[in-house]
Amino acid sequence: MLLHLLNVLTAFRPNQFSKKLKKETKEIHDKIEKHPFFIDLLSGDLPDYKYAIYLYNLSPIYSSVEMYFFKNTINSDYVRSKAVIQDLQNYNKTINLDYNKFNFNSEWIEYFFHKSLFFKKTELYVRWLADMYGGQFLKKKVKYSSKYEFVNLRKSLKEVRLLIEEGLNETNIDAFIGETKRTYEFHSKILDKIYELTEESL
Numbered sequence: 483m484l485l486h487l488l489n490v491l492t493a494f495r496p497n498q499f500s501k502k503l504k505k506e507t508k509e510i511h512d513k514i515e516k517h518p519f520f521i522d523l524l525s526g527d528l529p530d531y532k533y534a535i536y537l538y539n540l541s542p543i544y545s546s547v548e549m550y551f552f553k554n555t556i557n558s559d560y561v562r563s564k565a566v567i568q569d570l571q572n573y574n575k576t577i578n579l580d581y582n583k584f585n586f587n588s589e590w591i592e593y594f595f596h597k598s599l600f601f602k603k604t605e606l607y608v609r610w611l612a613d614m615y616g617g618q619f620l621k622k623k624v625k626y627s628s629k630y631e632f633v634n635l636r637k638s639l640k641e642v643r644l645l646i647e648e649g650l651n652e653t654n655i656d657a658f659i660g661e662t663k664r665t666y667e668f669h670s671k672i673l674d675k676i677y678e679l680t681e682e683s684l
């Protein structure tokens with residue numbers, strides 16, 4: 483596991499913009515990493531239904547991002563929505579939920595479709611890299627982990643990071659950082675709503 487993580491962490495030599503992006507979003511990253519949802523997930527205390535609702539809410543997010551950035555590929559390291567749906571279907575074998583009651587992503591979807599392609603990339607950063615890094619810790623803790631499995635993690639991580647870096651420069655990096663923080667906030671809000679659910683609300 484340690485060697486695997488080291489391999490992932492050293493996959494990419496970030497340029498000055500990637501470094502700035504990471505540095506300036508560290509605080510918000512560390513806050514979401516410590517969200518009670520993940521604390522419970524890592525300690526094995528998160529009920530399956532909450533994780534399934536999480537996958538249900540993320541699935542359209544992944545497919546929307548893919549429509550813009552990975553339309554011409556079937557490479558499963560980039561097209562992640564299939565893995566998310568596969569995990570969800572597996573959870574659904576043992577849980578029976580009316581998911582329509584737990585749709586927390588409509589504000590996000592509306593916002594995402596209206597923003598520029600450049601700012602849409604913040605989602606690629608926040609979601610794809612979350613699975614490629616943090617996901618490697620989480621995958622041991624969930625029943626179904628296709629979402630965190632990659633065929634060639636090191637190579638795909640590098641390519642996703644290059645795609646993000648492609649458009650960054652001195653004049654737009656600050657705006658990109660601001661939008662990345664907003665993207666983290668959206669994801670955090672979805673977690674808040676799921677975390678607040680109780681068995682009684684099912």
Ligand code: HEM
Nearest residue numbers: 491503504511514515520607608609611612615616619669
């Ligand atoms: C328990 C949950 C999590 C853990 C343990 C975790 C852990 C990590 C680790 C170890 C890294 C690599 C840091 C480095 O290069 O020094 C990382 C990077 C990252 N994580 Fe997380 N993470 C978690 C949750 C999340 C979540 C929920 C998101 C987004 C919604 C996220 C987004 C990111 C991003 C965007 C990066 C790349 C940062 C960069 O290098 O620019 N992580 N995470």
